[in-house]
Amino acid sequence: MSSKSIIKGRGAQQNVHNRFFELSYEMRDDFLEYCQKEGELADKNKTLYLPVFPKTIVNKVTSPDVGMAYSMNMYQGCEHGCIYCYARNSHEYWGYSAGLDFERRILVKKDAPKLLEAFLKKKTWKAYPIVMSGNTDCYQPAEKQFQITRQCLEVFLKYKHPVGIITKNALILRDLDLLKALAKENLIGVNISITSLSETTRRVLEPRTATIKKRLETVKILSENxxxxNVMLAPIIPSINSHEILPLAKTVAEHGALSIAHTIVRLNGAIGEIFTDWVRKTMPDRADKVLHQIEDCHGGTLNESRYGKRMRGEGKIAEQINTMVRLARSKYFKGKQMPKLNCDLHEQYKTGQMRLF
Structure with missing residues (x-):
């Protein structure tokens, strides 16, 4: 397919049908032809920020293989546009498509800091690390405008509460002052996602994310402070970035990372259709190979929901990937590990100030 047919700056190349809706939206050929004749854009490809007002912000995570017990999301939808993102399916619950809508209809929770503060002050709450964000990136482009993540970090610092961060955006360095203050009390752990050392791969796989160079610099600066x-080599996609495991591990270790984690890509729900459309448009020469190897990791299908299997896969290709990650850990991270966050301070700071007795 010609480059003109690809929507630049976006991961998904279509809006797939929302499974909860009876009706579907379709861009007809006669409408596209009319727009072309009139010199009009059929799709302006703009991002919209839409305010929402949830009653709660902290979510209990019940999945046994996710690695977190509590999470919070300041934004729903993510402009980064990572084609593989498992969070795409959650956008359907809000009435949107998991495709382009996920990247262009960003729901903004401006009340998140107030909701978080109320949660942390609950008498029944016992401190346990809360992760920003378990679903969509807390430092996506919207954060530059709304600064909700920064406000939440200020709340965590005020109440001396442990917090984890997952991001692939160098914007996190804006909040280095707060991160350093949290780190002094062992209240912060950061997970930076780096899926490739190739900018070519990064641009098509994660179109609106920070460059690989900036992400590596972020790992270094955070570590030096x-x-x-921890660096997330996630997801590993056969025949796209699976050959980069050892070089990636070596590079992030040299930049100061204490550990790595990984998952093998799984394409549940609408993501299978979105990814298949994308890979046939962006990598037509190897699309079938990529899809077949993903299927090989999940018992012959693109999706996988079984706990214990969905993150690591099964079969020969999955075994090779998992073995390579184990080798990378033993080779580049021997004797290193992420520290356990401090959960002991919060109780005496629940009122926002330290108790005297």
Missing amino acids: GIPV
Whole structure:
């Protein structure tokens, strides 16, 4: 397919049908032809920020293989546009498509800091690390405008509460002052996602994310300032970035990362259709190979929901990937690990100030 047919700056190349809706939206050929004749854009490809007002902000995570017990999301939808993102399916619950809508209809929770503060002050709450964000990136482009993540970090610092961060955006360095203050009390752990060392791969896989160079610099700067960093090599996609495991591990270790984690891509729900359309448009020469190897990791299908299997896959290709990650850990991270966050301070700071007795 010609480059003119690809929507630049976006991961998904279509809006797939929302499974909860009876009716579907379709861009007809006669409408596209009319727009072309009139010199009009059929799709302006703009991002919209839409305010929402949830009653709660902290979510309990019940999945046994996710690695977190509590999470919070300041934004729903993500402008980064990572084609593989598992969070795309959640956008359907809000009435949107998991495709382009996920990247262009960003729901903004401006009340998140107030909701978080109320949660942390609950008498029944016992401190446990809360992760920003378990679903969509807390430092996506919207954060530059709304600064909700920064406000939430200020709340965590005020109440001396442990917090984890997952991001692939260098914007996190804007909040280095707060991160350093949290790190002094062992209250922060950062997870930076780096899926490739190739900018070519990064641009098509994660179109609106920070460059690989900036992400590596972020790992280095955070580490040099005493902020523990784990790098997420996630997801590993056969025949796209699976050959980069060892070089990636070596590079992030050299930049100060204390550990790595990984998952093998799974394409549940609408993501299978979105990814298949994308890979046939962007990598037509190897699309079938990529899809077949993903299927090989999940018992012959693109999706996988079984706990214990969905993150690591099964079969020969999955075994090779998992073995390579184990080798990378033993080779580049021997004797290193992320510290356990401090959950002991919060109780005496629940009122916002330290108790005298």
